[in-house]
Structure formats: structure tokens, C-alpha cells
Amino acid sequence: MQSTHSLPVDPDRLHAIAGKWGTPTYVYLEDMIRVRCQLLQGLFPDFPVSWLYAVKANDNPHILKIIANEGFGFDTVSTEEVLLCLNIGTNPNKIFYTENNMTDAEMHDAAKQGVVLNIGSLGRLKSFCEAYPKSECSIRIKPDISDGHHAKVDTGNQDSKFGIRLDLLSEAVSIAGEYQVQISGIHAHIGSGIREPENLLTEIEVLLTASEKLDDLKFINFGGGMPIPYKINERSFDLNRFAEMASDRFRSFLGEMSRPFSFFFEPGRWVVGPAGILLTQVNTVKDQGRKLFLGTDTGFNHLLRPALYDAYHEIVNISADPDTGTQNYHVAGNICESGDILGLDRTLPESRPGDHLAILDAGAYGMTMASHYNRRALPAEVLITKEGFHKTIRKRKTPDETVDEFLNDTGMIRLDE
Ligand SMILES: Cc1ncc(COP(=O)(O)O)c(C=O)c1O
Known part of the structure; x- marks a missing residue:
């Protein structure tokens, strides 16, 4: 064999x-990309779940257009990725920009472009609030959950460089409050190629709990990381089972909610x-x-x-x-x-x-x-x-x-x- x-x-x-x-030539199958987008979109029929595609997985603009055409927004991590998405005609409010050690210039570009800025440190939150009082932003937290197919892409663990420590959440709230900035979103991403679906469910729980401290919240973004099997005998991530379990939790969370609210996921690898x-x-x-x-x-x-x-x-x-x-x-x-x-x-x-x-x-x-x-x-x-x-x-x-x-x-x- x-x-x-x-x-x-x-x-x-x-x-x-x-x-x-x-x-050498990379060959891509449009049909398969579309079917995979549609499968994801069918996972949560009863809940306000929207899908962002993580541009870093494959940023060929023709691929981005296919995925946008399937109704996805985009998860971006640089000014360049934002420009690429804008260039294919994406509405800025469908572009989520997760910063990571961003410069002031990049922050001003993001604000000018009108994308949703997701901030991962107290220092950057403060400089954003000083520059843009009475505006809004999202924050990324560090959930202290370890997963990912390799240590180099395990992004939510305790020692990770990404996100704001959970115990500093109140400080984030008070910085934003001082400048009347609304924290309208909260986000985490535990890793790429998640091995244990339970870890993603735990992350959901951490985010839902953290959200109770944020009065202006409009959405929660649970990140990406859904794995694909690279070997035939590799256990595959049971998306339907995951969606069922997450739905139970979404139901109880939204049941107590009196204002409009949305959830996001931002997979890359699983889509393409x-x-x-x-x-x-x-x-x-x-x-x-x-x-x-x-x-x-x-x-x-x-x-x-x-x-x-x-x-x-x-x-x-x-x-x-x-x-x-x-x-x-x-x-x-x-x-x-x-x-x-x-x-x-x-x-x-x-x-x-x-x-x-x-x-x-x-x-x-x-x-x-x-x-x-x-x-x-x-x-x-x-x-x-x-x-x-x-x-x-x-x-x-x-x-x-x-x-x-x-x-x-x-x-x-x-x-x-
Ligand atoms: C913030 C963020 N979101 C989403 C993704 C997409 O991950 P994946 O391609 O494993 O779904 C990544 C990838 O590292 C990421 O860093």
C-alpha cells in the first residue's frame, strides 16, 4: 500500500x-472549500453564531473571495491582512483584527479602517483608550488552557504571550471605563489544531464566565483551532458533537440575556x-x-x-x-x-x-x-x-x-x- x-x-x-x-504548484479545490464553509455554517442553526475565516491559513485573494461569498467574515492579524480583505470588497465591520504587539501606527490604521480591533494587552488597551475615547473595542484574554498540535501553536496556556491575564480583567474594565470606551467583545484562541474538544468547551466556559464582568458586551469570539486529520487513523474532531455540547451552554447563557448578542468562531485550517x-x-x-x-x-x-x-x-x-x-x-x-x-x-x-x-x-x-x-x-x-x-x-x-x-x-x- x-x-x-x-x-x-x-x-x-x-x-x-x-x-x-x-x-511545484499548489492546487486548491473550490468545491471542497465551499462545502466545508457550508458545513460550519450549519452547525448552530438555533444560535446567533457567525463565522470568520482566519486569513493567515491561506490568504490567496481568490480563496478569500470564495470564502467571503459563502458568508464568512475575516479574522486578521496584521494591517496587511486587513488591507487584503478590504481590497476584495469586505465591509470593515466583517473584519476582526486581533493585535499582537502592534505598533501605534498599526493601531491608528485599524481605527481609520473601521475594523473591529481585538486588543491583547493592558498597555495597548490604555493607548487605544487615550487615542479613541468614547469608542469601542474587543479584548483578548489568556484563558490558561493548553492545546494545539504543537507547542509552537499552543496559544492559550499560562505562559503564552497572547491575551490579557484573567486576573487583570477588572483592570481592563477600569481603563476602558476611565475613557468611556465600551468593551464590546471578548475573545480567546487556545491553539491551532486542537487535540481535545473538551478544551474548547472549557474555553467557552471561561469566556462566558468572564463576560459577566463586561456590561457593554455585544459578542464573544471563541477563536479557531478546529483540527483536521492528517493521517487516516487520526481521531477526527467531532464537530457535530462539539456543536451540540456548545449549544447547550449557549442556550442557558442567552436565556438570561435581554439584549442582542452574537458568538463568533474563527477557523482557518479546517476550512482550507x-x-x-x-x-x-x-x-x-x-x-x-x-x-x-x-x-x-x-x-x-x-x-x-x-x-x-x-x-x-x-x-x-x-x-x-x-x-x-x-x-x-x-x-x-x-x-x-x-x-x-x-x-x-x-x-x-x-x-x-x-x-x-x-x-x-x-x-x-x-x-x-x-x-x-x-x-x-x-x-x-x-x-x-x-x-x-x-x-x-x-x-x-x-x-x-x-x-x-x-x-x-x-x-x-x-x-x-
Ligand atoms: C487568533 C487566531 N485565530 C484563529 C486562528 C486559526 O487557527 P486554525 O487555523 O487552527 O483554525 C489562529 C491561528 O493560529 C489565531 O492565531
Whole structure:
């Protein structure tokens, strides 16, 4: 068996895309993104729950437009992400901006743009209140709950840099009160790729309890973090069960409420992760004595998750004859570091240079974390539209264009000019 996780798309399509666009290329499935948005929106039919998409997971503007078209707002974390969302026509009141060590200039930009600013420290709250008295904002708290698929994305634990300590909530209230600023929202995000749904329920409880201290509150944002299975036998997060349990709590909370109120979630990975594939080509098959390497034309510059988080992505050889024998390979990238391994110990059919590999579940935190390390160009991005067309949504630059852009940005000129 070469793969335990099935391709979400016909391999012929991937061959056609590799033939036309070359590799490395990210391929996204519009249909799947839409269906996933709709599934989320159906989870809480009886409650005022709205969905924001965490732009950092995949910020290609074509993808953002699809998700906006499904009725999502956006969760952003930088001025640049805000500008991107505004640029695709999003109403500022559907953009939630969670700051993290923001500058004064960024704060003024956010205020000017009219987005919902979510503040994560007392210092920033004070400077916001001084600059914008009689306005309103949201605050992020640190719920002291630990979760996430890796320590590097465990954001709500006791030692996390994010959010205002719960025991400082009264201080936040008094700072806001001093300047007649309404704290209209409260937010937390415990981590990305949550392992235990109970932790998200506990976080909901923490936020509902904290909300009792906030008289002007209009909404609670419970963050994102819904995980996806990267391996076939991985236990998947039972969203329906989670929604049932959360609904019980929402019912009792809203029962006591006499004013309009809303809840938000802000997932990224769950929406786009399974809808993206990184297509790459095998360039080298190399026996290093104890290890057999498949060398590809991509690397951690294009998909950082394996190197950064030891993350697992299923890899499928879409070119090899599945009836040939299999081999155990280490699938390696072309970056000049020994840590550039995309898949360790993978059983794949006998593979040859020229074969195409599909790296699955690469739609989230793939292209957005890509870099020009080793000065290589970024991958192309192709969307399989809901009508079944293949559409370029980002072209790959040639080596010449890549170097030209770099020389231009650094103020250098080409020696041959
Ligand atoms: C504040 C915030 N909200 C939402 C998300 C989205 O997380 P995920 O993609 O795991 O749903 C993140 C990701 O780190 C985040 O930092």
C-alpha cells in the first residue's frame, strides 16, 4: 500500500495541471472549500453564531473571495491582512483584527479602517483608550488552557504571550471605563489544531464566565483551532458533537440575556487544509546506503510544516504504477539543509525521476508560510473551480523574474543592464 489517505481529486487532473503549470504548484479545490464553509455554517442553526475565516491559513485573494461569498467574515492579524480583505470588497465591520504587539501606527490604521480591533494587552488597551475615547473595542484574554498540535501553536496556556491575564480583567474594565470606551467583545484562541474538544468547551466556559464582568458586551469570539486529520487513523474532531455540547451552554447563557448578542468562531485550517495539494516532481532517486531518498523540486521553503512542527502530510505518487513493488523512501526537498525532509519513512511505489507526487492537506499554512529561502521562486497556485476549470490564481515567477524582483527591492541593478 502506497498511501492510506486518498487523493481528493482525480490524478488525471493533477497530471494535466503539472503538464501545463509545471511544479511545484499548489492546487486548491473550490468545491471542497465551499462545502466545508457550508458545513460550519450549519452547525448552530438555533444560535446567533457567525463565522470568520482566519486569513493567515491561506490568504490567496481568490480563496478569500470564495470564502467571503459563502458568508464568512475575516479574522486578521496584521494591517496587511486587513488591507487584503478590504481590497476584495469586505465591509470593515466583517473584519476582526486581533493585535499582537502592534505598533501605534498599526493601531491608528485599524481605527481609520473601521475594523473591529481585538486588543491583547493592558498597555495597548490604555493607548487605544487615550487615542479613541468614547469608542469601542474587543479584548483578548489568556484563558490558561493548553492545546494545539504543537507547542509552537499552543496559544492559550499560562505562559503564552497572547491575551490579557484573567486576573487583570477588572483592570481592563477600569481603563476602558476611565475613557468611556465600551468593551464590546471578548475573545480567546487556545491553539491551532486542537487535540481535545473538551478544551474548547472549557474555553467557552471561561469566556462566558468572564463576560459577566463586561456590561457593554455585544459578542464573544471563541477563536479557531478546529483540527483536521492528517493521517487516516487520526481521531477526527467531532464537530457535530462539539456543536451540540456548545449549544447547550449557549442556550442557558442567552436565556438570561435581554439584549442582542452574537458568538463568533474563527477557523482557518479546517476550512482550507484538506482542499489544497502541493504538487511536486521527483528529480532524484538516491541510495545513501542506509536511506533511500526521493529528491523533489520543492522543500521547506514551500511547505514549512514538516520542518517546523514535525508535521505529517500524506504523500501520493500519482505517476507510478500502483501494481509495481513498493519501497521505503525519505522524501526530501531541494533546500540546502538536512532538515528539509517532507516525509520520513514513506512506503511508496517504485518511484522514478519525473514522477509527480501529491502532498496532501496542504491548503492551510502552506503557501502563506512559504519563503524565498535559497532565493527560489514561490510555487504557482491553481484553483480547480466549481465549474471544473483550472484557473491560475498565482503565477510562478521564472528564476530571472525572481532575481530581478529581489535586485529591484534591494536597490541593486543587474550587472548585465
Ligand atoms: C487568533 C487566531 N485565530 C484563529 C486562528 C486559526 O487557527 P486554525 O487555523 O487552527 O483554525 C489562529 C491561528 O493560529 C489565531 O492565531
